[in-house]
Structure formats: structure tokens, C-alpha cells
Amino acid sequence: MPSTPHANKMKKQDVLRPLPAGAMKFGGFLGGKLELCVKQRLEKIRWKHLTEPFFGRNEDDGRWRCEFWGKILRSAVYAWRATGSAALRKALDETVRDIVRAADKSGCISSYPAAKQLQDWDVWGRKYVAVGLADYCLEVRNDPKAAEALRRHVLALAAQVKASGKPLGDIGWHEGLAANSILGAVVQTARLTGDPEALAFAKAIYASGCSKRGDVYDAALAGVPPRHIGNGKAYEMTACFDGALELYRETGDPRCLEAARRYWKSVRDTEIFVNGMGGGRDDWGEYWCDGRYSQLRADGWRNRGQGETCVAATWVKFSMQLLSVTGEAEIADELERTLYNGIAGAMTPDGTWWAHLNPAGPLAGSAWRQKAFDQIPGYGEDCCVAQGPMGLALAPYVAVMAHDAGATVLLYEPNRCRVPLGGGATCELSIAGDYAREGKVAVEVRSAPAKKFELRLRIPAWSGAKTVAKLNGKAVKGVKAGYLCLDRDWKKGDRVELEFDMAMHVIEAFDGSRRFALQRGPLVLAQDSRLGAVDAPFRPVGGQAVKAPKGIFFAYRFDDGTTVCDFASAGNLYDMRNRLCLWMPMLPANPV
Numbered sequence: 001m002p003s004t005p006h007a008n009k010m011k012k013q014d015v016l017r018p019l020p021a022g023a024m025k026f027g028g029f030l031g032g033k034l035e036l037c038v039k040q041r042l043e044k045i046r047w048k049h050l051t052e053p054f055f056g057r058n059e060d061d062g063r064w065r066c067e068f069w070g071k072i073l074r075s076a077v078y079a080w081r082a083t084g085s086a087a088l089r090k091a092l093d094e095t096v097r098d099i100v101r102a103a104d105k106s107g108c109i110s111s112y113p114a115a116k117q118l119q120d121w122d123v124w125g126r127k128y129v130a131v132g133l134a135d136y137c138l139e140v141r142n143d144p145k146a147a148e149a150l151r152r153h154v155l156a157l158a159a160q161v162k163a164s165g166k167p168l169g170d171i172g173w174h175e176g177l178a179a180n181s182i183l184g185a186v187v188q189t190a191r192l193t194g195d196p197e198a199l200a201f202a203k204a205i206y207a208s209g210c211s212k213r214g215d216v217y218d219a220a221l222a223g224v225p226p227r228h229i230g231n232g233k234a235y236e237m238t239a240c241f242d243g244a245l246e247l248y249r250e251t252g253d254p255r256c257l258e259a260a261r262r263y264w265k266s267v268r269d270t271e272i273f274v275n276g277m278g279g280g281r282d283d284w285g286e287y288w289c290d291g292r293y294s295q296l297r298a299d300g301w302r303n304r305g306q307g308e309t310c311v312a313a314t315w316v317k318f319s320m321q322l323l324s325v326t327g328e329a330e331i332a333d334e335l336e337r338t339l340y341n342g343i344a345g346a347m348t349p350d351g352t353w354w355a356h357l358n359p360a361g362p363l364a365g366s367a368w369r370q371k372a373f374d375q376i377p378g379y380g381e382d383c384c385v386a387q388g389p390m391g392l393a394l395a396p397y398v399a400v401m402a403h404d405a406g407a408t409v410l411l412y413e414p415n416r417c418r419v420p421l422g423g424g425a426t427c428e429l430s431i432a433g434d435y436a437r438e439g440k441v442a443v444e445v446r447s448a449p450a451k452k453f454e455l456r457l458r459i460p461a462w463s464g465a466k467t468v469a470k471l472n473g474k475a476v477k478g479v480k481a482g483y484l485c486l487d488r489d490w491k492k493g494d495r496v497e498l499e500f501d502m503a504m505h506v507i508e509a510f511d512g513s514r515r516f517a518l519q520r521g522p523l524v525l526a527q528d529s530r531l532g533a534v535d536a537p538f539r540p541v542g543g544q545a546v547k548a549p550k551g552i553f554f555a556y557r558f559d560d561g562t563t564v565c566d567f568a569s570a571g572n573l574y575d576m577r578n579r580l581c582l583w584m585p586m587l588p589a590n591p592v
């Protein structure tokens with residue numbers, strides 16, 4: 001039951017596989033945002049503007065115009081897969097046909113003039129051309145012309161690097177991480193075309209360790225914290241581990257998987273903020289920075305940024321890959337955190353644009369939201385605006401997946417889907433409820449094959465054993481964090497009702513700073529100046545959900561009258577006067 005015609009060639013089959021394109025109608029909070037993103041941004045992309053640098057080969061100022069075509073294409077590929085937008089599909093087919101024509105005699109598709117190739121962001125840009133072509137062939141249509149263009153493009157790079165006498169890690173930015181992060185796309189090229197030279201190139205990249213400061217995989221296996229691996233550049237590094245997972249699928253090398261798994265855990269435990277974002281240390285929030293602690297420091301952000309959207313989008317992509325390979329439920333818990341808070345909060349409410357930093361300003365203090373700037377003055381793009389949509393479009397990709405024995409439900413947005421069960425059989429499921437605001441959801445079997453299959457339902461760690469589950473009205477015992485596995489002869493109309501524990505979780509600052517964050521269900525909450533004072537101390541006791549004002553998804557009022565809202569909605573006027581606060585000050589306890 002491969003998800004693509006190529007998956008059956010992989011040495012290691014994924015534990016969880018995405019549904020075929022068009023097999024799900026995805027709604028709810030995240031589905032609504034994705035629809036806006038498609039209509040207001042992705043269907044309006046000026047693709048010719050993005051391919052132009054490759055025809056002109058005139059990017060001689062050391063910039064990175066070359067990254068936008070592939071980054072935006074990947075976002076559009078996943079968004080098309082999720083929504084079936086005909087306009088998007090037409091644009092994808094056209095622009096892929098177009099970029100193939102920009103190849104030179106060797107097959108290379110670069111925006112840099114020959115004399116400047118293998119410098120600055122050239123290999124990085126060529127990586128994204130490869131990423132775009134590979135994702136198009138794997139997820140949209142296995143077009144022989146695009147696959148052949150991809151193969152020639154990748155082999156031209158391999159030959160050019162060899163002729164230069166320098167390793168790939170000596171070329172370009174971030175001490176090897178940027179150029180070597182092409183690994184995943186090179187493996188996919190080998191999978192698509194069966195070319196042994198492409199696979200040899202991928203193995204050589206992996207064996208190089210990807211950074212001039214030492215092997216990143218060895219470092220992860222030795223437990224080195226991400227901020228001390230390579231130069232710490234967060235999403236380039238994460239992409240190198242994503243590439244190792246692609247190589248694992250191809251070769252079955254257990255070191256690839258173990259390094260990726262340890263890296264994932266270490267990023268989760270030491271870097272990811274409570275809102276699912278990550279990255280700091282520079283003005284743009286782009287380096288691993290001991291984020292678990294630095295998010296609490298209002299002084300640490302001075303003239304600095306926290307939480308680049310690209311870091312969150314790449315974290316979502318990498319988590320999706322590791323979830324597919326291993327099937328581990330705790331990975332979906334983190335996907336949920338980043339999708340509902342970090343990613344959802346990084347898009348402007350009208351879907352036209354994205355924030356680079358989410359939010360701008362300190363996480364422990366008064367912050368605001370601002371739209372990403374024109375990153376290369378006059379070109380009109382920003383990396384986060386290009387990659388944010390990919391993160392969002394991966395929500396339906398991981399919402400319901402297929403496993404060997406049945407279907408796995410990982411996210412609870414309202415949706416209706418058809419799940420392949422092997423041997424040509426399918427089941428249809430629907431999920432109903434007002435998830436994220438409410439904890440009650442119903443999963444219904446709309447059609448079932450004659451044979452048994454297993455329905456696996458993710459029980460989030462924040463709800464765990466407090467979750468109440470009923471199968472056709474009868475209580476199910478022993479529910480706990482992880483998966484609830486129900487293996488039976490399913491009939492049309494069978495229903496599993498889940499009631500998640502929506503109690504308020506007060507997360508106290510772990511650095512003694514007397515601040516706290518709030519989480520209710522998957523939503524992290526924040527103060528917003530439209531609802532009251534921001535960065536103002538209060539005591540988070542009692543209270544209840546209240547009707548949210550226009551433009552805000554969820555609001556909650558505590559006993560003392562303080563009202564907070566979901567982090568994704570906080571500050572979403574994108575006006576510096578509309579302030580928000582994520583880590584709020586705790587009012588000292590009353591003296592007894």
C-alpha cells in the first residue's frame with residue numbers, strides 16, 4: 001500500500017503513510033487557515049518572477065533569490081495535495097515545465113553566473129530546485145521530463161563539486177550545513193530515477209558529516225545539544241537530519257535513524273518554545289539557542305529575535321518524516337503544538353502574508369506581531385513567507401494516516417477521509433467536533449470493508465488517562481497517552497466518541513522568574529491588549545471559556561476577570577499597538 005509508486009522501492013517501508021492526494025476534506029481551525037493561504041497567497045504566486053533568475057543567471061550579488069522557487073513550490077505541492085486546488089495544480093504543472101528549460105548543457109539549473117557558482121548561496125538555491133522537482137514528482141505527478149531534469153541537475157552538481165577539488169561542506173554558508181542540506185533531495189533523486197551515481201553522491205554527503213565543525217550525526221548520537229552542533233543554524237541543520245531519514249528509507253542504515261531520533265528528542269527537550277517555535281541568538285531568530293531556557297528571558301532577546309517561522313516549518317516537516325518512519329505518537333504531540341500555536345500564529349489572519357519572527361519582541365514580556373520584510377530589497381520575498389505555508393499544509397498530511405493494519409487518527413480537526421487499507425480495500429472516516437476549543441470529538445466509520453481493520457486514535461499526552469472514550473456508547477477502559485487501538489469488524493455507522501481533558505495547565509517558568517504560560521488542550525494561551533492589560537501579573541485560578549471577540553479564535557476568563565486568548569490569535573492585528581504576552585507574570589500568593 002505505498003503512498004507513491006516509488007515507495008515500494010524503498011528498503012525500509014514507513015510505519016505510517018499519508019493518504020493519497022485528494023482523499024481528505026480537511027476543515028476546522030487549521031483547515032480554514034490553509035484554505036485562506038491557498039486562495040490569498042499560493043494561487044497568486046507570480047511563478048515567472050521566481051523562475052526568472054534561473055533564465056537570467058544574473059544573481060551575481062551573492063544573494064538567495066534562487067531559494068524561493070523551490071521553497072514556494074514545495075509549499076504549493078503540499079497545499080495542492082491537501083486541497084485539490086485546480087488553479088494551484090495548473091500553476092505547478094506550468095512552472096515545472098518552465099524551470100526544466102532553464103537547464104544549461106550540463107543539466108545545471110542555477111541563478112548564479114558560471115564564474116560565481118559554488119559560492120555564497122548557489123548550492124543552496126540549486127538544492128531548492130532539486131527539492132521542488134523531487135516533491136513535484138513524488139507528490140503530484142511522476143513526470144519523466146521533470147525526473148530526468150532533476151537527475152541531470154543533481155549529477156551536474158556532483159561533477160562540478162568533484163572538479164572543484166573542494167568538499168561540498170567548504171562551499172557556501174553555515175560551515176557546510178546549507179550546501180549539505182541537499183542530502184534529502186539527492187536521495188529522492190536516486191529513488192525516483194534509480195540512478196546509482198545519485199545514491200553514491202547522497203552517501204558521500206552523509207559520510208562527510210555535513211559540517212566543517214564535525215560530523216553532525218556523531219554529535220547527535222553523542223548527546224551534544226543542538227546549539228553546539230555545527231554552527232547552530234537551526235533549520236539547515238534540521239534539514240540535514242531530515243535527509244538522513246530519507247537515506248534510512250533507501251539503505252536501512254540504523255545509524256541514520258538513530259541520529260535523527262536523538263536529534264529530534266534533543267531539539268524537543270532543549271530548544272522548542274512552549275508555543276512550538278524555536279530559534280534565537282541573532283536578529284532573525286534563526287539559531288538553536290538553548291530555547292527552552294532562553295524563551296523565559298526578557299533580556300535575552302534585546303536586539304535579537306526569537307522563533308523564525310522557517311525553523312517551525314522545518315521542524316514540522318522533519319517531525320512528519322520521523323512520525324512516518326517510526327509511528328511514535330509523541331511526535332504527533334509536538335506536531336500539534338507547533339501547528340496550532342507557532343504555525344497558525346505566524347500567518348496573517350487574511351492569509352496573504354507571514355511573520356518572520358513569531359512573535360516579534362520577547363516571549364517573556366510585551367511582544368507584538370509584524371509582517372516579514374522584503375528580504376532582498378526589491379525582490380518582494382522572505383524565506384518564512386515561502387516556507388510557512390508548507391508547515392500549515394502538512395497538517396492534513398499527518399491528520400489521518402494509513403498503517404499496515406488500518407487507519408491512524410493523529411489530529412482531530414473536523415474532516416472526512418478515505419483511507420487505503422491494502423489489497424484495494426478502503427474505509428471512510430469522518431471526524432466531527434469543535435476541536436481545539438472543545439475536547440469532544442466523534443470519529444465515525446462512514447464505510448467499511450468486509451474485513452477487520454484496526455483504528456488507532458492518538459491520545460495526546462496533555463489529556464492522557466483522563467481521556468474518556470466510548471465505542472458505540474460503551475466506555476472503553478485503559479485509555480492512556482499514546483494510541484488507543486481498536487481492532488474489530490467495523491460497520492458503517494460505528495462511532496468512537498472521545499472526550500479529552502481540557503483542564504487548564506499552568507506551566508511555571510523553570511528558571512525562577514515567576515512567570516508562567518498557559519495551555520488548554522492543544523492551545524497555548526496569551527494575553528492580548530484587546531482583552532486587557534498585557535505583561536500584567538495575575539493569578540490563573542478558576543474561570544471558563546467565554547465568547548471570543550471578532551478576529552480571535554478562543555478566549556478564556558479567569559475568576560479575577562483577566563481574559564486570555566489562543567496564542568495564534570493574540571496580537572493578530574499586526575500593529576505594534578496590539579500587544580501580547582506569552583510568559584505572563586505571576587501575582588505573588590496572598591500572605592496567609
Ligand SMILES: [Zn+2]
Pocket residue numbers: 308309310311356382383384385
Ligand atoms: Zn525564514
